[in-house]
Amino acid sequence: MTPVRHYALVCGALLVLLLLTVGAAYVNLGPFNVAAAMLISLMKAALILLFFMHVRQAGPVLRLFVFIGFFWLALLISLSLSDFLTRGVPDKSTADQRPSTSGETKPPAP
Amino acid sequence: MSISTPQAEMQPPLEGPDYLHEHSVRSWLLTTDHKRIGILYLVSITLFFLIGGVAVTMMRMELLTPQGDLFASSTYNKLFTMHGVIMVWFFLIPSVPSVLGNFLLPMMLGARDVAFPRLNLLSWYLFMAGAALALWAIIHGGVDTGWTFYTPYSSTYANGHVIAMVMGVFIAGFGSIITGLNFIVTTHKLRAPGLIWFRLPLFVWSLYATSIILVLATPVLAITLVLVALERAFGIGIFNPAIGGDPLLFQHLFWFYSHPAVYIMILPGMGVTSEIIACFARKQVFGYRIVAYASIAIAVLGFLVWGHHMFVSSQSIYAGMIFSLLSFLVSIPSAIKVFNWTATLYRGSIWFQTPLLYALGFLGLFTIGGLTGLFLAALAVDVHLTDTYFVVAHFHYIMVGGMVMAYLGGLHFWWPKITGKLYPEWPAKLSALFIFGGFNLTFFPQFILGYLGMPRRYHIYAPEFQTLNVLSSAGASILAVGYLLPLVYLLWSLRYGRDAGPNPWQATGLEWTTASPPPEENFTIAPVVTEDPYNYHPTEEAADA
Numbered sequence: 001m002t003p004v005r006h007y008a009l010v011c012g013a014l015l016v017l018l019l020l021t022v023g024a025a026y027v028n029l030g031p032f033n034v035a036a037a038m039l040i041s042l043m044k045a046a047l048i049l050l051f052f053m054h055v056r057q058a059g060p061v062l063r064l065f066v067f068i069g070f071f072w073l074a075l076l077i078s079l080s081l082s083d084f085l086t087r088g089v090p091d092k093s094t095a096d097q098r099p100s101t102s103g104e105t106k107p108p109a110p
Numbered sequence: 111m112s113i114s115t116p117q118a119e120m121q122p123p124l125e126g127p128d129y130l131h132e133h134s135v136r137s138w139l140l141t142t143d144h145k146r147i148g149i150l151y152l153v154s155i156t157l158f159f160l161i162g163g164v165a166v167t168m169m170r171m172e173l174l175t176p177q178g179d180l181f182a183s184s185t186y187n188k189l190f191t192m193h194g195v196i197m198v199w200f201f202l203i204p205s206v207p208s209v210l211g212n213f214l215l216p217m218m219l220g221a222r223d224v225a226f227p228r229l230n231l232l233s234w235y236l237f238m239a240g241a242a243l244a245l246w247a248i249i250h251g252g253v254d255t256g257w258t259f260y261t262p263y264s265s266t267y268a269n270g271h272v273i274a275m276v277m278g279v280f281i282a283g284f285g286s287i288i289t290g291l292n293f294i295v296t297t298h299k300l301r302a303p304g305l306i307w308f309r310l311p312l313f314v315w316s317l318y319a320t321s322i323i324l325v326l327a328t329p330v331l332a333i334t335l336v337l338v339a340l341e342r343a344f345g346i347g348i349f350n351p352a353i354g355g356d357p358l359l360f361q362h363l364f365w366f367y368s369h370p371a372v373y374i375m376i377l378p379g380m381g382v383t384s385e386i387i388a389c390f391a392r393k394q395v396f397g398y399r400i401v402a403y404a405s406i407a408i409a410v411l412g413f414l415v416w417g418h419h420m421f422v423s424s425q426s427i428y429a430g431m432i433f434s435l436l437s438f439l440v441s442i443p444s445a446i447k448v449f450n451w452t453a454t455l456y457r458g459s460i461w462f463q464t465p466l467l468y469a470l471g472f473l474g475l476f477t478i479g480g481l482t483g484l485f486l487a488a489l490a491v492d493v494h495l496t497d498t499y500f501v502v503a504h505f506h507y508i509m510v511g512g513m514v515m516a517y518l519g520g521l522h523f524w525w526p527k528i529t530g531k532l533y534p535e536w537p538a539k540l541s542a543l544f545i546f547g548g549f550n551l552t553f554f555p556q557f558i559l560g561y562l563g564m565p566r567r568y569h570i571y572a573p574e575f576q577t578l579n580v581l582s583s584a585g586a587s588i589l590a591v592g593y594l595l596p597l598v599y600l601l602w603s604l605r606y607g608r609d610a611g612p613n614p615w616q617a618t619g620l621e622w623t624t625a626s627p628p629p630e631e632n633f634t635i636a637p638v639v640t641e642d643p644y645n646y647h648p649t650e651e652a653a654d655a
Contacts, residue, residue, distance in 0.1 A: 083429035
């Protein structure tokens with residue numbers, strides 16, 4: 001397969017996925033709306049990485065760097081979520097002693 | 111003096127022109143020579159250092175009295191924002207990597223240039239374009255958000271040219287990314303024959319670690335600043351809770367870049383210190399491999415600690431505990447380096463030249479800065495110290511006491527290589543002492559001020575804080591003299607300095623095997639590395655030999 005044909009095919013696949021993204025936006029999948037959008041985006045990103053960015057033909061060092069890029073993104077997301085997902089979770093050892101936000105004092109726990 | 115063995119054969123004496131032989135403006139603005147690009151950065155960041163210095167001079171004058179005598183509050187806010195933005199992004203981040211790194215990396219690797227010379231020039235243009243935009247914002251009224259651009263203030267409420275300023279930083283950031291990429295590829299691909307990874311100078315290891323951070327962290331800053339601009343320009347709810355955003359998301363994204371940015375600033379300084387201490391103690395760096403690994407460990411662990419900037423920001427206690435623990439961990443590789451430098455000095459043949467004075471200053475001031483960082487990483491203590499002058503003193507001990515000392519030490523160490531001239535030793539030593547003394551007088555009182563509760567970013571303060579503030583301002587004036595002296599005698603040396611010769615310090619790296627100033631292609635004969643780095647022999651060994 002010539003390179004031009006090769007890239008044209010990948011480009012075509014990306015356009016199909018774009019249409020799929022737009023189409024999926026009109027279908028209400030409830031809680032799966034985000035999952036569907038993310039899945040399609042991942043497929044697009046994979047196509048770009050593997051073919052347009054030549055990772056498919058790359059040696060081990062370049063592949064390692066690609067992996068590191070994603071790993072760092074995972075670090076950013078997971079440690080940020082360690083805050084977001086645990087906000088408002090009261091610390092049982094001190095929650096009873098904190099003054100309430102309304103200014104009234106809570107009675108001590110029995 | 112003891113003997114040393116360079117890593118490769120000395121180059122034959124230079125017969126052709128050196129890299130400075132062309133003088134036209136065009137030859138500078140269109141150059142792809144990494145050495146000339148290093149000098150372009152040197153001139154530019156010196157200018158920005160002076161501008162940032164003017165801002166802080168005015169701030170320190172204002173702080174002489176507890177009243178707001180000189181400036182309105184809004185002007186003071188703009189001054190500290192200008193000082194922070196310029197010093198962080200347009201001086202500290204490019205200081206060692208872009209000036210000394212650009213000049214030295216290919217020479218230390220035995221290469222002719224960096225892997226992508228044109229991209230290298232592009233990085234300087236991006237840096238200058240970003241700086242021009244930031245200066246435009248400053249001249250047209252300034253920005254009062256602080257260098258941290260915290261939302262929703264910056265995205266919704268702040269007056270001034272926030273978008274222009276963040277776009278300036280955004281564009282300059284791309285210069286950083288390109289430099290990092292260039293350094294990584296150069297280190298992988300352009301090492302001289304025989305120059306295996308564990309023969310690399312520790313400065314190269316530290317530049318490599320810095321480049322990893324530049325490439326992985328700077329895009330996050332770029333995205334974050336674009337999001338601020340989008341929210342500010344179009345009201346898209348990303349950070350402002352009133353329109354559905356989350357202000358802490360900004361802080362997470364911002365510090366994911368900006369905490370590692372502290373290591374962008376300090377890691378190259380550590381590399382410079384390793385080179386200087388080995389040369390002027392005439393010894394192998396103690397535990398070379400551990401020091402090299404410690405650079406990489408700092409780069410990696412530095413990414414996991416950002417939440418310690420957010421202990422009182424309503425971040426969850428659970429996340430706070432994780433970030434506190436990780437912050438303590440990152441001190442381990444830093445401490446390893448400090449202990450190993452000390453062990454290198456132990457029983458060395460110490461040669462008290464100016465670069466060593468700066469390196470010793472770095473060692474002491476970085477240690478104080480690092481140890482006070484542990485106070486701030488402790489959850490409970492941080493509640494008392496957050497947003498006080500204690501924090502200001504802590505990070506200045508790292509960034510100024512650490513990085514600027516290392517930068518000046520490196521500049522003096524490699525000045526003979528860059529220019530071919532020796533600087534006058536006596537005023538240089540005097541300036542190192544002025545800077546060390548002035549620095550401590552400026553910033554040590556700020557630890558006490560912060561501990562006593564004086565908040566940062568205020569120009570009107572309680573009268574009981576005046577004595578310490580006056581001491582701090584007095585120290586700043588000594589510091590300013592210390593910084594201006596090198597500007598004078600280094601320029602003087604260009605015309606009147608003695609010729610340096612290829613290796614005035616009898617140092618061991620590949621850059622010292624070639625002429626000073628080097629030829630355009632760095633080496634006339636491709637070097638082949640046959641020795642480990644830092645093959646210095648202390649005096650007694652030399653005598654035995």
